Amino acid sequence: MREVAAACGMTVGNLYYYFASKDELLAFCQEAAMGRLHHLAHCVELRNDLDADGQLFFLVLGHVVCLNEAFPGSLAHTQIEDLPAAWRDRIVSARDLYEAQWRAVVGRGVERGLFEVADEKVATMAMLGAANWTVKWYRPDGERSAYEVGEQFARQLVRGLLTDAAQWQPPTIDVDELNRIFDRDDSVASHAALAKRN
Amino acid sequence: MREVAAACGMTVGNLYYYFASKDELLAFCQEAAMGRLHHLAHCVELRNDLDADGQLFFLVLGHVVCLNEAFPGSLAHTQIEDLPAAWRDRIVSARDLYEAQWRAVVGRGVERGLFEVADEKVATMAMLGAANWTVKWYRPDGERSAYEVGEQFARQLVRGLLTDAAQWQPPTIDVDELNRIFDRDDSVASHAALAKRN
DNA sequence: AATAAATTCGAACCGTGGTTCAAAACGAAA
DNA sequence: TTTCGTTTTGAACCACGGTTCGAATTTATT
Numbered sequence: 001m002r003e004v005a006a007a008c009g010m011t012v013g014n015l016y017y018y019f020a021s022k023d024e025l026l027a028f029c030q031e032a033a034m035g036r037l038h039h040l041a042h043c044v045e046l047r048n049d050l051d052a053d054g055q056l057f058f059l060v061l062g063h064v065v066c067l068n069e070a071f072p073g074s075l076a077h078t079q080i081e082d083l084p085a086a087w088r089d090r091i092v093s094a095r096d097l098y099e100a101q102w103r104a105v106v107g108r109g110v111e112r113g114l115f116e117v118a119d120e121k122v123a124t125m126a127m128l129g130a131a132n133w134t135v136k137w138y139r140p141d142g143e144r145s146a147y148e149v150g151e152q153f154a155r156q157l158v159r160g161l162l163t164d165a166a167q168w169q170p171p172t173i174d175v176d177e178l179n180r181i182f183d184r185d186d187s188v189a190s191h192a193a194l195a196k197r198n
Numbered sequence: 199m200r201e202v203a204a205a206c207g208m209t210v211g212n213l214y215y216y217f218a219s220k221d222e223l224l225a226f227c228q229e230a231a232m233g234r235l236h237h238l239a240h241c242v243e244l245r246n247d248l249d250a251d252g253q254l255f256f257l258v259l260g261h262v263v264c265l266n267e268a269f270p271g272s273l274a275h276t277q278i279e280d281l282p283a284a285w286r287d288r289i290v291s292a293r294d295l296y297e298a299q300w301r302a303v304v305g306r307g308v309e310r311g312l313f314e315v316a317d318e319k320v321a322t323m324a325m326l327g328a329a330n331w332t333v334k335w336y337r338p339d340g341e342r343s344a345y346e347v348g349e350q351f352a353r354q355l356v357r358g359l360l361t362d363a364a365q366w367q368p369p370t371i372d373v374d375e376l377n378r379i380f381d382r383d384d385s386v387a388s389h390a391a392l393a394k395r396n
Numbered sequence: 397a398a399t400a401a402a403t404t405c406g407a408a409c410c411g412t413g414g415t416t417c418a419a420a421a422c423g424a425a426a
Numbered sequence: 427t428t429t430c431g432t433t434t435t436g437a438a439c440c441a442c443g444g445t446t447c448g449a450a451t452t453t454a455t456t
Contacts, residue, residue: 208404
């Protein structure tokens with residue numbers, strides 16, 4: 001907590017004025033991160049023009065970006081075990097709800113014959129796992145932006161489910177809309193991401 | 199350390215007779231786990247009869263099984279950050295070597311036109327990430343064995359790379375050989391896994 | 397059986413990090 | 427300017443977990 005306070009330019013006593021405990025702070029950050037993910041899932045859900053493959057594409061892309069582009073994204077699915085049960089149950093519930101949204105998209109794809117999946121839960125966990133693990137290795141100063149990593153992940157992971165990958169085209173990407181979805185307010189970052197892509 | 203000692207049926211002083219520090223114990227477990235993964239990669243490498251897709255399939259399957267079927271598999275790629283630099287560098291080197299082996303298989307698949315990959319490193323990290331994240335959610339008492347999860351992951355993740363998924367068939371699985379690869383000495387477990395599949 | 401080596405134990409040390417709290421400082425309102 | 431509410435501080439408490447070590451016990455060797 002002293003380190004966190006120092007990083008924020010304050011002292012530990014000050015930090016305790018705002019958060020009763022380290023657990024509360026951690027849970028707060030996790031909830032903030034989960035909130036962004038739920039926002040993502042909600043925006044994707046509203047995209048009725050997209051079929052399951054397109055929606056899943058944006059879920060993967062968005063997830064990777066949310067986790068890696070800004071603090072406290074990386075806390076969304078990590079360190080949950082560190083919390084006492086009272087806090088943890090809440091985060092776990094939110095997480096499970098979010099996962100259910102992914103699974104619903106996968107299920108829809110299966111129903112419509114777009115996806116071929118043996119077990120929807122396991123298939124979803126494979127994709128979420130890949131996206132979550134980016135927290136462990138992604139570095140903002142690396143070769144690729146979170147956006148680029150997310151996009152490649154989305155292509156790869158959606159293709160893993162497709163019944164007919166040969167005919168598949170990833171959805172069109174509208175950067176302004178993505179910024180709204182990701183709640184990004186830094187247009188410099190979005191243009192940098194575009195420039196890096198071209 | 200007291201808990202670990204208690205779990206082993208000894209006291210903490212006893213445990214310190216064998217390991218100079220908690221870091222040494224952790225590194226020891228991690229190296230053991232990495233050793234199994236390197237064994238897996240080596241066995242897969244010897245399978246010259248398999249093309250890149252088949253080899254990748256067994257890498258994914260084997261990785262999930264190694265991490266989840268027996269202690270200390272789950273420590274192979276986790277808690278590395280917890281170690282001081284001296285220890286950590288060694289584990290990281292072994293991990294990087296192992297990852298390079300995955301990447302080599304992916305690279306071969308690309309050369310032979312089996313795989314279509316924008317960035318081999320990112321593609322590999324997606325698959326490894328999915329497999330590593332199983333540590334977070336897989337439960338031995340769950341609905342599926344590590345073997346089953348690993349197999350479904352392998353199908354899904356390999357398909358995500360395939361140039362022509364429509365014609366693809368996963369490799370034939372020889373359980374006895376897998377037991378040798380995974381260094382499993384429990385034939386009951388392997389038969390249970392087979393029975394569950396059928 | 398005696399001796400040496402190996403293993404185990406129990407109690408204690410101690411640094412780290414979570415937490416507390418009275419007092420000081422700051423900002424807002426009257 | 428004074429008063430009140432809010433924020434910040436610095437020092438200290440204390441539990442926890444990593445670690446130590448002399449003594450006791452067990453095992454192996456002669």
